[in-house]
Amino acid sequence: MMLHPPASLSKIDMKARYTKLRLVFGWAFVFTCLLPHLSHGQTTPPFKSSDTNYQAIPLSTYLTELNEKNHSLKVKKINSDSAISIAKQAGIPNLSPIVTYARGSIYTQAPYAGYTNPSSNTLGATVTIEGWGKRSAREAYAQAEANRQLSEMVVEARSLETQAIFNYIDALRTKLLWQSYQLALDKLSTIKSPSITAQKAELQAAQKVLANDLKYYSYGLLGLLGTQDHQLPLPLGTLKIEPQKLKVEELVEYAQNNRAELISNKALIESANANLELVKAGKNPDFLPGIYYNETPPYTSSGVGYGTQKSFSLLLSIPLGNGMLNNSDLIAASNSVTEQEVNLIAVKSKIVTEINQTYLQYQSARERLETSTNAYNQAKLMQNSGLQGLLRFRDAEYELIDARTVHAKTLILLQRLSGNFEVPNLH
DSSP, rough: OOOOTTTSSSSHHHHHEEEEEEEHHHHHHHHHHHHHHHHOOOOOOOOOOOOOEEOOOOOOHHHHHHHOOHHHHHHHHHHHHHHHHHHTTTTTTTOOOOOEEOOOOOSOSSSTTTTTOOOOOHHHHHHBBBTTTHHHHHHHHHHHHHHHHHHHHHHHEEEEEEHHHHHHHHHHHHHHHHHHHHHHHHTTTTTOOOOOHHHHHHHHHHHHHHHHHHHHHHHHHHHHHHHOSSSEEEEEOOOOOOOOOOOHHHHHHHHHHHOHHHHHHHHHHHHHHHHHHOOOOOOSSSBEEEEEEEOOOEEETTEEEOEEEEEEEEEEEEOOGGGEEEOHHHHHHHHHHHHHHHHHHHHHHHHHHHHHHHHHHHHHHHHHHHHHHHHHHHHHHHHSHHHHHHHHHHHHHHHHHHHHHHHHHHHHHHHHTTTOOOOOOOO
């Protein structure tokens, strides 16, 4: 395709226009060639192990398996299910029916000559009518206990998740460092210097330690799952998490509504209050109404005949226990409520302290990450300028990985302390 300039353009204008077009197409070609490298950055060697079988697993998948397989969480779930089952049946009336049958007196010998045993039959039945408020108090307490068990299970799950995330990050850091050393070893082979052999041996020794550390952390991840698989978990990601600007006031406010420990403590207060009402209702007496039917068949005694005798009897029993005189259980239940309320105040105060302390740590971690990133970018420009440039780059990359690790851990801890339990993206 030919480009035809307008007739009004001079030769100078035509030459300038063609020069401009060549520059545009030239820069487009260069940008197209460099785009893959700019998008993906420097490629790191894949992790390899000759004596250990690894299975790559994302953090989200690992946490899902943790909630399904961890033995401690399984026990908490069983306890929670049991409490829920009890709560469903706690409102059933406690009638405790009693049926009695009595046969007339049986004598081994007649009390006197001519005595006739009438052989009467007595049939009776009694039921329990619980004192006022007992049934509703029992049902409310059982439901509060179910909520408490459920909240404790959530607290246990959040705590294990945090521990697992940190273990996962430790394993990922070790893996990234191993890859950094491998990259340095690969580049050493392209440099001709008398000290290459010594440097290579030093890097290989450090890499061997890192491989052993990775195996150690992976066994820890496997131990949290409670399984004995032949494959160890291999973490994925780069730990490149962008710094965030957070406000302590917003973190504290969010934590006061979403922190797992607060929810659990509130459930404890509800359970203690329900127990107090149960103790109060327990002092109300029960009623045991009963009905009895007695029948004596016809008989003759001393020549006198007696016809069939029938009778009905009504009975009302009211058991009075020592609970009406002893109120120690009432005092203990009331003190338990006060204790849990004091604990709630302590937890709220603890949350404020923890978030402020962790926020200070995060500020330091964010500054360290910024410094390490700048040093890494400078060293990256000199990585191909000989042995010293390569070693300087490797040291800068080591520091950057450590800074990213500390930054990720501190940020995740700060988020979880504020009640944000989303699965972090380790990129």
